[in-house]
Amino acid sequence: MNTAILENQMVERLARAFRRSPGQMNRLNESDAEIIRLGTNGTRLAVTTDSIVEEIASGLYSDPHVIGWMAATVNFSDLAAVGAVPVGLLIAETLPPGLSEDFLSELQRGIDEACCASGSYVLGGDTNSGSTLEVTGCALGTLEGHRDLSRVGCRPGDLVYSSGLLGSGNAYAVSRFVASRARYPFAPAARIHEGQIIRKFASACMDTSDGVLTTLDQLMRLNGIGFQLDGNWETALDRSAVEIARQASIPPWLLLAGQHGEFELLFTVAPHDERELIARAAAAHWQPVRLGIAVPEQSISFELYGTSAHIDTGRIRNAAFEAHGSVRAYISELMNIDQELQRGDNHHDKQ
Amino acid sequence: MNTAILENQMVERLARAFRRSPGQMNRLNESDAEIIRLGTNGTRLAVTTDSIVEEIASGLYSDPHVIGWMAATVNFSDLAAVGAVPVGLLIAETLPPGLSEDFLSELQRGIDEACCASGSYVLGGDTNSGSTLEVTGCALGTLEGHRDLSRVGCRPGDLVYSSGLLGSGNAYAVSRFVASRARYPFAPAARIHEGQIIRKFASACMDTSDGVLTTLDQLMRLNGIGFQLDGNWETALDRSAVEIARQASIPPWLLLAGQHGEFELLFTVAPHDERELIARAAAAHWQPVRLGIAVPEQSISFELYGTSAHIDTGRIRNAAFEAHGSVRAYISELMNIDQELQRGDNHHDKQ
Numbered sequence: 243m244n245t246a247i248l249e250n251q252m253v254e255r256l257a258r259a260f261r262r263s264p265g266q267m268n269r270l271n272e273s274d275a276e277i278i279r280l281g282t283n284g285t286r287l288a289v290t291t292d293s294i295v296e297e298i299a300s301g302l303y304s305d306p307h308v309i310g311w312m313a314a315t316v317n318f319s320d321l322a323a324v325g326a327v328p329v330g331l332l333i334a335e336t337l338p339p340g341l342s343e344d345f346l347s348e349l350q351r352g353i354d355e356a357c358c359a360s361g362s363y364v365l366g367g368d369t370n371s372g373s374t375l376e377v378t379g380c381a382l383g384t385l386e387g388h389r390d391l392s393r394v395g396c397r398p399g400d401l402v403y404s405s406g407l408l409g410s411g412n413a414y415a416v417s418r419f420v421a422s423r424a425r426y427p428f429a430p431a432a433r434i435h436e437g438q439i440i441r442k443f444a445s446a447c448m449d450t451s452d453g454v455l456t457t458l459d460q461l462m463r464l465n466g467i468g469f470q471l472d473g474n475w476e477t478a479l480d481r482s483a484v485e486i487a488r489q490a491s492i493p494p495w496l497l498l499a500g501q502h503g504e505f506e507l508l509f510t511v512a513p514h515d516e517r518e519l520i521a522r523a524a525a526a527h528w529q530p531v532r533l534g535i536a537v538p539e540q541s542i543s544f545e546l547y548g549t550s551a552h553i554d555t556g557r558i559r560n561a562a563f564e565a566h567g568s569v570r571a572y573i574s575e576l577m578n579i580d581q582e583l584q585r586g587d588n589h590h591d592k593q
Numbered sequence: 594m595n596t597a598i599l600e601n602q603m604v605e606r607l608a609r610a611f612r613r614s615p616g617q618m619n620r621l622n623e624s625d626a627e628i629i630r631l632g633t634n635g636t637r638l639a640v641t642t643d644s645i646v647e648e649i650a651s652g653l654y655s656d657p658h659v660i661g662w663m664a665a666t667v668n669f670s671d672l673a674a675v676g677a678v679p680v681g682l683l684i685a686e687t688l689p690p691g692l693s694e695d696f697l698s699e700l701q702r703g704i705d706e707a708c709c710a711s712g713s714y715v716l717g718g719d720t721n722s723g724s725t726l727e728v729t730g731c732a733l734g735t736l737e738g739h740r741d742l743s744r745v746g747c748r749p750g751d752l753v754y755s756s757g758l759l760g761s762g763n764a765y766a767v768s769r770f771v772a773s774r775a776r777y778p779f780a781p782a783a784r785i786h787e788g789q790i791i792r793k794f795a796s797a798c799m800d801t802s803d804g805v806l807t808t809l810d811q812l813m814r815l816n817g818i819g820f821q822l823d824g825n826w827e828t829a830l831d832r833s834a835v836e837i838a839r840q841a842s843i844p845p846w847l848l849l850a851g852q853h854g855e856f857e858l859l860f861t862v863a864p865h866d867e868r869e870l871i872a873r874a875a876a877a878h879w880q881p882v883r884l885g886i887a888v889p890e891q892s893i894s895f896e897l898y899g900t901s902a903h904i905d906t907g908r909i910r911n912a913a914f915e916a917h918g919s920v921r922a923y924i925s926e927l928m929n930i931d932q933e934l935q936r937g938d939n940h941h942d943k944q
Contacts, residue, residue, distance in 0.1 A: 259701030263714035276717040295721035350610030363614035366627040370646035380731035
């Protein structure tokens with residue numbers, strides 16, 4: 243039995259009040275976007291909503307272009323993870339009084355440019371006046387073909403890939419909160435085109451919006467399997483991200499643990515599909531990054547401090563939830579977990 | 594030239610940054626919901642987003658069931674106004690720490706029950722932690738047939754109808770802010786079924802989410818026409834709403850002017866379609882309420898204080914925008930306008 247995930251429990255509690263649509267094809271938590279079959283002609287839609295709230299309140303995002311860019315990207319990334327083609331974005335903004343013209347135009351430009359990067363458009367929106375800035379996006383896409391891609395479907399033996407190098411999201415957070423001297427750029431593009439290839443071959447897919455270990459943990463729980471990362475997992479980290487961590491004395495593996503993800507797609511592929519996937523990716527000038535393999539045992543492990551460490555990813559996920567917005571408390575708990583791993587406390591702490 | 598509408602100017606300024614999707618069939622402000630043609634097979638979607646923010650901050654809504662109900666209804670009402678059949682709702686919630694279990698479950702129940710009243714479902718959502726409660730909905734529907742219904746298409750001579758009696762939204766606001774002794778129930782249902790009949794006959798349609806005079810003003814500007822209400826316009830007011838206004842010494846016509854609408858559909862119909870509309874409505878046990886007629890002159894007029902008063906609806910709309918959330922300042926300005934009308938200052942104040 244793994245540590246229960248507080249955030250999942252809250253989502254389940256909130257969702258319990260709602261009846262489920264007969265047109266909805268995914269179950270709760272099993273897909274990055276909701277998959278809806280339209281009654282009329284079999285068209286399937288992917289829809290998702292995601293807000294930028296805590297990121298602004300904590301100071302993680304303060305640049306208006308970053309806020310706008312991310313409000314669009316977090317939603318398109320969910321569409322990418324189900325292999326959808328974006329149709330457009332709705333945007334609801336709560337604007338505090340006295341925002342400058344410059345701030346507003348940078349915010350809007352960030353939204354529009356992220357839509358453009360995903361080959362999509364703002365369709366409409368709503369504007370409200372309120373005490374704190376909040377931006378909520380809602381993205382809409384279509385699903386082609388008959389093959390469904392969700393978080394569920396992975397089996398032991400499947401190979402785990404990322405759509406790109408990892409760690410930039412948490413390196414950005416480190417640059418904002420720990421090593422404030424460093425200025426680290428952050429403008430991830432949703433992996434729409436990669437999602438189109440992935441949907442043809444992958445057994446499961448999820449974006450790393452909440453960090454790599456959270457993503458692996460969620461896939462582990464949903465599929466009843468575990469993951470073992472390859473011995474050279476550090477080569478999957480973005481070099482500039484590792485450099486930012488090094489400067490701030492943050493151990494590199496915490497770039498996988500932190501909750502501010504890089505918005506890559508993390509996906510699994512059956513061994514017999516791997517070759518074709520790689521060939522199609524190469525034809526699209528894209529190189530997926532191999533991370534490891536799915537294993538029968540429900541645990542996430544990788545080489546760390548000279549041993550094969552089993553990581554309590556449930557504890558790591560709950561640390562973010564329990565910090566109640568205190569960045570300091572959250573980083574402190576992650577550093578505690580690292581200390582325990584360095585001392586070797588973890589070898590038998592799986593429940 | 595009518596008074597420029599500050600809110601429209603802001604929306605246009607915010608939207609200017611955005612490229613427009615080639616699949617989008619409506620222009621800015623010309624439709625209650627965005628109309629999108631899907632490339633694949635001609636399916637048309639209606640999508641809209643609307644948040645409950647100011648209504649909570651001002652104290653207009655404090656009951657969690659009302660907040661949840663309205664977060665869903667404001668969005669479904671936009672679908673109703675374009676004649677769409679709802680597919681579902683996404684909901685993004687910002688929850689302050691320490692909300693009680695009871696509060697949360699009433700909030701969720703309100704959302705679910707309003708979905709049920711519109712024959713629809715919550716499809717998914719996002720939850721964030723933040724300093725103030727905010728609820729954003731995003732509703733999705735399909736459009737059948739080939740006839741489009743929008744805010745544009747009305748001509749002089751067309752008859753103006755409401756889907757129901759008017760004034761309940763502003764009576765609720767009066768009960769909250771002026772006559773706090775009275776408890777006035779407010780749980781409007783989106784006029785989904787009525788929208789299905791209206792879309793076959795109406796020349797234009799818009800919901801009264803921002804009040805009747807705001808709706809007439811917007812239709813006036815978009816269509817280059819005006820409206821003259823029938824001499825017996827007071828019979829279109831809900832009796833219990835008039836009673837609440839009377840108790841608070843608020844003149845009944847302000848039930849049309851206030852910005853907290855009743856979420857009826859206000860629509861126009863060409864004279865030769867009126868009979869068929871009324872017959873179809875009667876067959877559905879629905880009785881539309883006739884309000885007046887569209888006229889060539891861009892002005893909104895009705896009998897008031899013994900004269901045919903031309904109302905400066907632009908000034909009324911801007912009063913809400915310029916009050917910056919001060920309910921007292923807003924009501925005071927509306928009462929000023931009423932005083933001027935009583936004195937007869939308005940006879941020649943059209944610009």
